[in-house]
Amino acid sequence: MSLPENLKKFRQKFFGNSVSAFGWTSLILLILLAIAPAKNFFSDWLRYQRGYERLISRRSDAVTLRRHFESGIQQIWLPELGVVDRCTTCHSAMKEATLADVSLQPYRPHPPIPHKLEEFGCVLCHRGQGTATSVEDAHKSTLAWEEPILPAKYLESSCGQCHQRDLQGTPQLNLGRKMLRAYGCVHCHTIKQPDGSVITATDDPPSLTHIADKTSREWVFAWLKDPQAYSTTATMPNFKLSDDDARDISAFLISSSTPASLKLVQSSLDTAKKIKDDATLQTKASSLYGESFCASCHAVQNAAGNLVGGNIGPELTKVGSKVRPEWLQAWVRNPHDYDPATGMPHYRFNDEQVGELTGFLLAKSDADLLANLHLDAATPEQIAHGKRLVNDYGCASCHEINGVKRPENFAPELTKIGSKPVNQLAFAPGVDHNLYSYIGAKIKQPRAFGASLKMPQYTFTPSQVDALTSALLSHNERALTIPAAKTVPALPPSHYEPAGKAGQLIADLNCFSCHAINGRGGDMAPDLTWEGSSVQRDWLLQFFRDPNTLRPALIRRMPKFNLTDAEIATLTDYILTVYQSPKVDRDSMPLTGYPPGQVELGKQLYYSKYGCQSCHIIDTKQDKGYIGPTLTHVGSRLTAAWVYNWMKDPAALRPGTQEPKRNMSDDDARALTAFLMSQRGNEKQEAKR
Amino acid sequence: MTRILLIALLPAIVLSACSGHSTAASPEPAAYGAAIVESSGGKQITEVGTPLPQPVVVQVNDDQGAAVTGALVQLTGPNGIYLDPASGLTDPSGQFTSNISLGVTPGRYQIVATTKTKSGKNVDLKLEEIALGYQEVLGSQLNDQYCARCHNQESSPERVSNYDNLEVKPHPFTEGDTLNKMTDADLTAIISHGGPALNKSPLMAPYGYTLSKSEIQSLIAYIRMVSDPPYGAPGIVYAQK
Numbered sequence: 015m016s017l018p019e020n021l022k023k024f025r026q027k028f029f030g031n032s033v034s035a036f037g038w039t040s041l042i043l044l045i046l047l048a049i050a051p052a053k054n055f056f057s058d059w060l061r062y063q064r065g066y067e068r069l070i071s072r073r074s075d076a077v078t079l080r081r082h083f084e085s086g087i088q089q090i091w092l093p094e095l096g097v098v099d100r101c102t103t104c105h106s107a108m109k110e111a112t113l114a115d116v117s118l119q120p121y122r123p124h125p126p127i128p129h130k131l132e133e134f135g136c137v138l139c140h141r142g143q144g145t146a147t148s149v150e151d152a153h154k155s156t157l158a159w160e161e162p163i164l165p166a167k168y169l170e171s172s173c174g175q176c177h178q179r180d181l182q183g184t185p186q187l188n189l190g191r192k193m194l195r196a197y198g199c200v201h202c203h204t205i206k207q208p209d210g211s212v213i214t215a216t217d218d219p220p221s222l223t224h225i226a227d228k229t230s231r232e233w234v235f236a237w238l239k240d241p242q243a244y245s246t247t248a249t250m251p252n253f254k255l256s257d258d259d260a261r262d263i264s265a266f267l268i269s270s271s272t273p274a275s276l277k278l279v280q281s282s283l284d285t286a287k288k289i290k291d292d293a294t295l296q297t298k299a300s301s302l303y304g305e306s307f308c309a310s311c312h313a314v315q316n317a318a319g320n321l322v323g324g325n326i327g328p329e330l331t332k333v334g335s336k337v338r339p340e341w342l343q344a345w346v347r348n349p350h351d352y353d354p355a356t357g358m359p360h361y362r363f364n365d366e367q368v369g370e371l372t373g374f375l376l377a378k379s380d381a382d383l384l385a386n387l388h389l390d391a392a393t394p395e396q397i398a399h400g401k402r403l404v405n406d407y408g409c410a411s412c413h414e415i416n417g418v419k420r421p422e423n424f425a426p427e428l429t430k431i432g433s434k435p436v437n438q439l440a441f442a443p444g445v446d447h448n449l450y451s452y453i454g455a456k457i458k459q460p461r462a463f464g465a466s467l468k469m470p471q472y473t474f475t476p477s478q479v480d481a482l483t484s485a486l487l488s489h490n491e492r493a494l495t496i497p498a499a500k501t502v503p504a505l506p507p508s509h510y511e512p513a514g515k516a517g518q519l520i521a522d523l524n525c526f527s528c529h530a531i532n533g534r535g536g537d538m539a540p541d542l543t544w545e546g547s548s549v550q551r552d553w554l555l556q557f558f559r560d561p562n563t564l565r566p567a568l569i570r571r572m573p574k575f576n577l578t579d580a581e582i583a584t585l586t587d588y589i590l591t592v593y594q595s596p597k598v599d600r601d602s603m604p605l606t607g608y609p610p611g612q613v614e615l616g617k618q619l620y621y622s623k624y625g626c627q628s629c630h631i632i633d634t635k636q637d638k639g640y641i642g643p644t645l646t647h648v649g650s651r652l653t654a655a656w657v658y659n660w661m662k663d664p665a666a667l668r669p670g671t672q673e674p675k676r677n678m679s680d681d682d683a684r685a686l687t688a689f690l691m692s693q694r695g696n697e698k699q700e701a702k703r
Numbered sequence: 704m705t706r707i708l709l710i711a712l713l714p715a716i717v718l719s720a721c722s723g724h725s726t727a728a729s730p731e732p733a734a735y736g737a738a739i740v741e742s743s744g745g746k747q748i749t750e751v752g753t754p755l756p757q758p759v760v761v762q763v764n765d766d767q768g769a770a771v772t773g774a775l776v777q778l779t780g781p782n783g784i785y786l787d788p789a790s791g792l793t794d795p796s797g798q799f800t801s802n803i804s805l806g807v808t809p810g811r812y813q814i815v816a817t818t819k820t821k822s823g824k825n826v827d828l829k830l831e832e833i834a835l836g837y838q839e840v841l842g843s844q845l846n847d848q849y850c851a852r853c854h855n856q857e858s859s860p861e862r863v864s865n866y867d868n869l870e871v872k873p874h875p876f877t878e879g880d881t882l883n884k885m886t887d888a889d890l891t892a893i894i895s896h897g898g899p900a901l902n903k904s905p906l907m908a909p910y911g912y913t914l915s916k917s918e919i920q921s922l923i924a925y926i927r928m929v930s931d932p933p934y935g936a937p938g939i940v941y942a943q944k
Contacts, residue, residue: 117808125809125836126920166752166807169837183841186750476754625898625905628853628869638868641852665913672849675912 058148059087062104062120069121075112082110087147090135094497097135099144101152105136138492139172140164155448160436162448164487167480171432174488176496178207178504186477190485192216193478197249201412202425208494209503217249221353221414226271228341228352231392232384234264242473244336244383245329247313247321251470254461259403265392266400270416274352276344283343285369290334290376299374302367307573310538311358311527314378324571326527326538327358334379343372350522357527362576407468425469432490454483508533516588523575531593539571544667546593547600548656551586558582564643564651595667603654608688616689619682629673632693641672649694658687729790733773735821736763742798745830748929750840754804761816761828762798770797780814783807809836811933833928842925845918846876849910871904879930890923 029035054060063085070079088102104120107113108131113123124131137144142163146152155162164172170187180188194200195216205213225234236243238260241250255263289295303309308330313323315331323329337345344351347368349358363371392400401418408424409415434449441447442462445455455462457479460469474482510532512520520526526535529542549557558577563570577585594600620626629641648657656667661683664673678686744759763774776799777790783806793799805812816828835843846854851862854873858864866873874881882890889901895911898904914922927934 117810122808126838126917126924128917167750169752182844183837185840185844480753623905625908628906628908629865640863640865640868670848672852674849674908674910676909677912 059103063106066106066121079110090132092135095135095138096495097138097144099135099137100147101136101144103147139169155436165450168450168484168487171484171487174485175490175493176501179502186481187484187488190481193482194485197472198412202408204423204427204429205489206429207504208501211504214507218355218357219412222267223414223416224271224274224352226268227274227276228338229336231264231268231389232387233336234267235260235389236384236387238263244332247325247329251472253407253470261389262396262400263403265396266404267415269392269397272416276341276351277347278340279343279365282365282369282372283339285366286339286343286373286376289370289373296374296377299370302370303374306361307571310571310573330375330378332378332380332383334376335383339372339376342375343368346371357524359524359575360522428486429489430491432487433492450483450487453486454479457482510534515584519581519585542593544593544595546590547595547598548652550651550653551590553651554586554589555582558585597666598655598659600653600655603658605654605691608691612685612688613692616685619686620689624676645690645693647693647695649691654687654691657690658683661686729775729777730792732775732819733792734771736771736774736818737766737820738764739776739816739818739826739828740764741828741830748833748835749805751805751809751834751836752807754802755832758800758802759814759830760798760800763793763818764797772797774818777817778814781806781812784812803832805832805834809834809839835928838921838924839928842921845914845922846925869906871906873907876926877929877931879932879934882926882930883934887923890926891919894919894922
């Protein structure tokens, strides 16, 4: 049978007369009309809503839960944030705290967070497609939907879109942001914050203008080939240079170096050479290294292979294989002569001490480091090629180099990296096709994306890679368009400079390397912004002469700088006059002369009501508290006004202090102040008599 | 003809697609042990969705207690957990090491390590890891800042414990036997108003004027999460696909 014949038969059978034609047409129409509601009926969201109703019907608070529940497509629309979210259509229990035990998605309530769902929506933090109403479309990158849900481990990046300051709840983001500054990422990549300011680096790569004075071409070669072979903690990344390229770059750097004006004292150099070759003399010199608290900033590998010491300055395990003796003695004498911007303090060592320390450090060498390394004299071609390479690799983005200008925008700007469309990314083989995997892989192994790429290889741990990825994801289009009223802008960097003679001393001693004052400086040592309200003059003078730690559980880190009495007086007077809190008038309460009754009451309060002995020591025989400073001499260290205000609200004077506020009455605070001010060490005994 | 070919190909395609999802075939065991024990890596705490700080290491021993090399160890865990690798043979020291990332749901994740004995019987070892959600992470930071110096007995070079210096010993937060008996209201009271609020030692200072209400809640969420034995309801998480 032919087709037209078939069709004819079919038409005859179903549409032969008007009644059956009407009947069949209606049926077809009905089926067609049913498609839309049926599609709806079998949709993901309706299935989940029915599941939710079943779930809550079994709960004891079913009535309340059902009253909260709204069926149908739900939507959160926040025009000013650009948020249209339908997530709550399926995630029905977002705000039901009583369902906290439910682990079945999509019915888990949201864990408590400081923000309201209806003010921020969902995709602002979780990404994904807010407007989608099927599981696949909402969570994955499918078809035209680009944005997958952000994995939990990068979630903190979303906080960073609005919060440009460190947050307590986002340790990973804080670390990532710190690393962007500290590992020199921002030397090459420009990153603008939403307020328009550019993120600045906190590391300070050394200037190479006088490099030939400091070290040998062989060391430069070895360092360029593998910085971590010299020091495992080196932050300089590995550029994976060929032997020829490293040879030419080292040739150029040494040839471009100009002499620095370094002070050479022959007697220091002689002492150094003597000590370098004599193990017994080194032991003696090591005590000067210890007394000077070099280890507060510099680490050295011990016999067990563990690094001991701080990480503010470079590791010194193999420093003897690196530096020239003439340079080292000048550096120990006054580092500012070689590098005016260094963070290392100017210790006032005499020539003998300079020699001792130099010799001690020169002995810290590794014979293997430069063994079998012979570089022939550089040819002009090699030097020219080296200069080209220095330009190609952007060395001058970080280091000051004679004859090479710092390149502008050497690497791609990363201001919007967190929202870069996936279709603009070139993925390396084996990398999942989404933005966060791309960023992570790029940080982990940049050269996997192409051997000719210039980005160097860093030695990050997986959690450091995640932290950096989070920090970069927070720099996106959305962060730039969120209304300013909804954001917490970054703290502007402090450019505080102390004035006058004391200012010069503070710069010379580089106090800011460890202490912060008025928002500028490091966090290794106490903030000194209000030190002048806090301490007594005699104590501060004595502290500068012989600094010691106040807390039994802390190792002392403050070095003795061998200051003259005049210098100490200048610093002390400046601190006491300038670093005063407007909240504490240091002269408002007397240091001594409190009535014995009040002192006795304070003692009772100290030991029974407030249990201060759990953290502090006053009676060295029975108290054992290890957390706060020892208070045996507190009456000759602190001002009474400071102690009183501290009793009232410690965190107001030192934000973040462990000591809790006790909501103390004025009388209690005064009695405790009286008791504490009576603790004057040896004088205490006399007072008792 | 094409139709027949298609029908023949279809099961093959389906099969290959399915096998792509299942885990790679386990290697053949070269030896069999009698017991499986934990070497390290149990009871770790991490944030949801992040790798555990240390890998999990288990050891297979024979009936004499000597390490067995080449025994097959298989790890299983709730959905959402990522085991790298999920199975393998023990190394020359009888150990099997796996790097583990926990899922996105806060809670306790039970991991079962299984090995077969010579007779084909399975022996199990259960390990538990804890994933902290946002609230518990916040709590753990407050713990580090304000509580751990006294409530954690362990000292590190950066943080010397004050536990031994106290006349009345504080309860470590893992001490579930005691802390699980206290209600959230009890804990809130003792954190806010100090030990005397519950007739306990005044050496426990009040933190109600230092911490906000939500911070205290976070701290309690953290305390509940790390307690051993586990606290009440939430129990083990079985995250849904």
